[in-house]
Amino acid sequence: MxxxxxxxxxxxxxxxxxxxxxxxxxxxxxxxxxxxxxxxxxxxxxxxxxxxxxxxxxxxxxxxxxxxxxxxxxxxxxxxxxxxxxxxxxxxxxxxxxxxxxxxxxxxxxxxxxxxxxxxxxxxxxxxxxxxxxxxxxxxxLPQDKREQIIFKEQVEVIQEAIGSKRKLYLAVKPNFSKKQRDKSKHQHIVSPYIITGAKEELFNYLLAEKDGKLFSFRLSRLEKVIMRNEELHFSEGAEKVFAKMIEYGPQFAFDEQDGQEICVYLTEEGQRSYERMYVHRPKAIRVEGNHYYFDCSQNQIMQYFFRFGSSARVKDPKELAAQMKEKHFIAWKRYERQGK
Structure with a gap:
């Protein structure tokens, strides 16, 4: 035919x-x-x-x-x-x-x-x-995450087999079109796979894995090649507890070394309304005290979610994260000023 x-x-x-x-x-x-x-x-x-x-x-x-x-x-x-x-x-x-x-x-x-x-x-x-x-x-x-599993059925089957057999995986990740990196090793990984899990919004699937003692989150549709290796997988102490957090708060946000500290964000009334309304990538608050919202998620998730709030949200703790958010807003303001001239 x-x-x-x-x-x-x-x-x-x-x-x-x-x-x-x-x-x-x-x-x-x-x-x-x-x-x-x-x-x-x-x-x-x-x-x-x-x-x-x-x-x-x-x-x-x-x-x-x-x-x-x-x-x-x-x-x-x-x-x-x-x-x-x-x-x-x-x-x-x-x-x-x-x-x-x-x-x-x-x-x-x-x-x-x-x-x-x-x-x-x-x-x-x-x-x-x-x-x-x-x-x-x-x-x-079908929901988008189920459609993704269909299109990348071959990768899913290899990953599930490796998890069931307790074997490591070789991953080749697609490079970004916007970032032409000649060093192919940056897109190749030997990892211990933990689970394939979907985001709360039913948008994408993520492979949670460990490599050299660090935890990673790989989007399924970005995995160009997946090969099961003979090496037995291994997870460092406490890794499964952190993976559980990633599954709860959002598997697309990997936990870094600075994560694990309680995060406090102050929300104005407008910020509180935005928090209730903006569902995508919203971190789950572990408690709320007036205008102060407390989180136990990754700092990267806080940065990505609350940056959109502008002056309606202010990171209070940890201080390092507050400084990063302030710097990010300052850079955005400078770009806005340059474009307006």
Whole structure:
């Protein structure tokens, strides 16, 4: 199968797919979106789960028919299939005008055999375009962190195997486009993996791991290559307790050496309203005393979250963190002044 397959999807599905291509960094060398690579990866990694879900629905319909209908045993499968087909056709009639976005899929060497298998055995009187449209729509209904696990299924499986086998991992992390670092060793790590966990906002998944006595947080979609090694993993004393904190407060914020001190932030009334309203990356307060909020999270999380508050939030303790926040605001003010001239 060499020809391209045209797939007609809704604007909403197309938007989610395009967004995932960007978030999960499917780019060509010229930094344009590599749509074909993404769609083929999605099909390879998701078609089995999608097909299993359809089979479960089919079996459920058969079960209901066996209990509630007068169908003969040899007719139940045929009737169940007819019901499924009718549901699909009805959905098409209701939403046909919405399928106005076109995706072009060219099978790759990795996906060709799978797509041929789908064409020969799984279509069940559907066209290829209809099958993939439904598959993409099913994928897009999932939370973003679940979609990330699908796209990076290979990495997830290797990581889970290493954790289960208590083995270390080699990680190759994608370099940032904006930071051209020639030293490839900065993007390569030998780590002891602890867990894959999702952020509270259901946005991304993170691998929590230890390397040379330091704790790290790696975003799943940034792991270009993952290889299990023969070395047995090892965690330093107290590491699991810190990992538990990272899971609770936000796995994207690794704990550094200065972390572990109680943090106090003073919030004005406006700051308190912002704290209640701004959910993303919000640290959990361990107690509140009037306008003073106390935290036990990483200092990096405090910096990233409360910097947006401006004068509505002031770090009181520890003093080193207060000085860092003040310096960050001062630098931002200087840039603002320069741009205004």
């Amino acid at each position: 060499e020809e391209k397959i045209k797939i007609y999807v809704s604007a909403e599905v197309n938007q989610i797919l395009q967004k995932d291509m960007q978030l999960f960094e499917f780019f060509k060398k010229d930094h344009s979106l590599n749509k074909n690579a993404f769609l083929n990866t999605l099909i390879i990694n998701y078609y089995e789960s999608y097909q299993n879900n359809n089979s479960q629905i089919f079996e459920k319909i058969k079960s209901v028919l066996q209990e509630k209908s007068n169908c003969q045993a040899n007719e139940i499968g045929e009737v169940a299939f007819a019901i499924l087909k009718s549901i699909r056709e009805q959905a098409d009639n209701l939403e046909k005008e919405k399928y106005d976005q076109t995706l072009s899929l060219k099978p790759t060497k990795a996906s060709r055999k799978i797509i041929e298998y789908i064409q020969n055995f799984l279509l069940e009187q559907m066209t290829m375009s209809q099958y993939f449209r439904d598959l993409f729509a099913s994928y897009c209904k």
